Amino acid sequence: MGGDHGPDVVVAACARALRADPALKILLVGQPEALERPLRRAGLHQDLRCTLLPATEVVGMDEEPAKALRGKKDSSMRVALDCVADGRAAAAVSAGNTGALMATARFVLKMIPGIDRPAIMAAVPAERGQTQVLDLGANAECSPEQLLHFGQMGCAACRVLTGKARPTVGLLNIGSESIKGNTVVKQAADLFAASSLNFHGFVEGNDIYAGTVDVVVCDGFSGNVVLKASEGLARMLMADLKGAFQRGIYPRLAALLAAPVLIGLKRHLDPGRYNGASLVGLRGVVVKSHGSADAAAFANAIRIAALESADNLPQRIAEDLQQG
Amino acid sequence: MGGDHGPDVVVAACARALRADPALKILLVGQPEALERPLRRAGLHQDLRCTLLPATEVVGMDEEPAKALRGKKDSSMRVALDCVADGRAAAAVSAGNTGALMATARFVLKMIPGIDRPAIMAAVPAERGQTQVLDLGANAECSPEQLLHFGQMGCAACRVLTGKARPTVGLLNIGSESIKGNTVVKQAADLFAASSLNFHGFVEGNDIYAGTVDVVVCDGFSGNVVLKASEGLARMLMADLKGAFQRGIYPRLAALLAAPVLIGLKRHLDPGRYNGASLVGLRGVVVKSHGSADAAAFANAIRIAALESADNLPQRIAEDLQQG
Numbered sequence: 001m002g003g004d005h006g007p008d009v010v011v012a013a014c015a016r017a018l019r020a021d022p023a024l025k026i027l028l029v030g031q032p033e034a035l036e037r038p039l040r041r042a043g044l045h046q047d048l049r050c051t052l053l054p055a056t057e058v059v060g061m062d063e064e065p066a067k068a069l070r071g072k073k074d075s076s077m078r079v080a081l082d083c084v085a086d087g088r089a090a091a092a093v094s095a096g097n098t099g100a101l102m103a104t105a106r107f108v109l110k111m112i113p114g115i116d117r118p119a120i121m122a123a124v125p126a127e128r129g130q131t132q133v134l135d136l137g138a139n140a141e142c143s144p145e146q147l148l149h150f151g152q153m154g155c156a157a158c159r160v161l162t163g164k165a166r167p168t169v170g171l172l173n174i175g176s177e178s179i180k181g182n183t184v185v186k187q188a189a190d191l192f193a194a195s196s197l198n199f200h201g202f203v204e205g206n207d208i209y210a211g212t213v214d215v216v217v218c219d220g221f222s223g224n225v226v227l228k229a230s231e232g233l234a235r236m237l238m239a240d241l242k243g244a245f246q247r248g249i250y251p252r253l254a255a256l257l258a259a260p261v262l263i264g265l266k267r268h269l270d271p272g273r274y275n276g277a278s279l280v281g282l283r284g285v286v287v288k289s290h291g292s293a294d295a296a297a298f299a300n301a302i303r304i305a306a307l308e309s310a311d312n313l314p315q316r317i318a319e320d321l322q323q324g
Numbered sequence: 325m326g327g328d329h330g331p332d333v334v335v336a337a338c339a340r341a342l343r344a345d346p347a348l349k350i351l352l353v354g355q356p357e358a359l360e361r362p363l364r365r366a367g368l369h370q371d372l373r374c375t376l377l378p379a380t381e382v383v384g385m386d387e388e389p390a391k392a393l394r395g396k397k398d399s400s401m402r403v404a405l406d407c408v409a410d411g412r413a414a415a416a417v418s419a420g421n422t423g424a425l426m427a428t429a430r431f432v433l434k435m436i437p438g439i440d441r442p443a444i445m446a447a448v449p450a451e452r453g454q455t456q457v458l459d460l461g462a463n464a465e466c467s468p469e470q471l472l473h474f475g476q477m478g479c480a481a482c483r484v485l486t487g488k489a490r491p492t493v494g495l496l497n498i499g500s501e502s503i504k505g506n507t508v509v510k511q512a513a514d515l516f517a518a519s520s521l522n523f524h525g526f527v528e529g530n531d532i533y534a535g536t537v538d539v540v541v542c543d544g545f546s547g548n549v550v551l552k553a554s555e556g557l558a559r560m561l562m563a564d565l566k567g568a569f570q571r572g573i574y575p576r577l578a579a580l581l582a583a584p585v586l587i588g589l590k591r592h593l594d595p596g597r598y599n600g601a602s603l604v605g606l607r608g609v610v611v612k613s614h615g616s617a618d619a620a621a622f623a624n625a626i627r628i629a630a631l632e633s634a635d636n637l638p639q640r641i642a643e644d645l646q647q648g
Contacts, residue, residue, distance in 0.1 A: 125560070126560070127559075127560050127563065137498050140498060140505050140506040141506045141507070172549055174461050174464060174544065174545055174548035174549065174552075181464050181545065182464040182465045182545055204549070204552045205548065205549040205550065205551065205552025205553035205554070205555070205556060206552045206553065206555050206556030207556070208553050208556060209553065209556035209557045209559070210556055218549070220498065221505065221506055221546060222545060222546050222549050224528075224529065225496055225498065225528070225529040225542070225546050225549075225550055226549055226550055226553045227529065228498075228528045228529030228530045229530065229532050229533065229550045229553065229554060230529070230554070230557050231529070232529060232530030232531070232532060232533035232534055233533045233554050233558065234557065234561070235451075235530070235533070236449070236451050236533045236534075237561060239451065254580075256578075
């Protein structure tokens, strides 16, 4: 029921995802009165692969996570996670309140042994392929051990999502000049070097988009500011480009001819293409869609959830953590 | 003598800066044998406003800061900073090794009372105007008090550089959902609120490019990864755009028509337009140019140095710190 656009977008995304993946089944959790019309509109009201599961409550986007967890036991978010816990569903996807989703998922699904809190992981486009980055904001302060866990979880997820047998992982740090980062990353580097991971060493901010490594590990503070700054920069540039093409006759003509190029660029930039952040470290698959995601973007989050559950990502992570 | 391109670019930048600012005088510090030919080429060899000051040594881009400080007392960097210390120059500009520049500047010029280490500040383009961001990497770990000092220094610099009487300042933090940042930013927010600064409150990564506030304060770790990630993203997008315009006949034709638009966009993106990071907190004006800066970009760093020294930025900062 969550997200900025409400159930319409979610239902349209379900229709797309079902068309794209013939093996997919969806349990749509929410208020029946709000979902019936969108289901009819999307032609899903009689689709046997899409079942409506009623939930009477909705967690607000600004609601306190602890309050939502304690007070709303029949929220769409809670019921969806309950389904994952009792095996009725293989994964949960939500565009709702991130904090509430994390807190509820942690309570309902429990953590993989050795992991204290989930981390948020998402792919960003890179010059060469894409880069998985974590943590993107769940853990503002991290210990060196947590960063190592992020590396292990990220590499396990990268194997599942991209099929790479031995993904490379880098630790985000600042320029090698003057001071090489803070105490935590220095200590974490020793842990990474001693682990069985394919550790590339320190990477810098530009390496995220260069695609230097498959997985970039950072604390949730840096990860979140980098992600949001990138969104802001991309938005500014697209606005610039659009503005520039509207000034004068030649640029307008050029814009007509260049339309496919610009649409292509916009698609590459589009957070939707990379929409779907995995909450890793839980004993179940949970994917968070961006609140502003459209149907295509939300469908991508569903696709990621299906991939992660098909390969049982939580199980892969637990095995990797045991191996060290 | 520093930077990736050596003295040729620096000398060409001096010629540009002298043309743009009739009141400017330049002391060009470096090895005479390396500078003579570029000076002749730029038509500066007989210009009375550009004086060559010999220095026999050069600090390497990868040299240990402490080693450069102790071992190379006749490096171009050291001699330039000595000139600021003894009043022969009003400011120093360097494209050399950042760590060595910071360490040497701190030793030669000393810090403003109350400030322990310099912070690196630079402007980034924003949807509305530009945003001054600091620290960009000098201080990987910061105390709440240091962040407050960054705010005071950034606002003083913003007044000098943009003429705004009461710049707004925001503290970089992560999404308001779940956990609102780490202990340091929470404590810093209290200090900012109690100060005489025009404090806007917390801002997020996207606010840097939105131009929500005039000055964004963050620790040097976050600042550095945001800056470098932005550079990487911008580079990827320009490469994307160039590639897209080269596929097919219509896009090629469009590219011809759109050339001015694309050049304009490139210019807006160009780190050169914003080149020149101020090392604030020192008792003298020091501006660091990007190692890869071209002549136009380096000339911008000279322009910033001239602005900061004309208004005696170190003095403004010292006054603001006393006021609290």
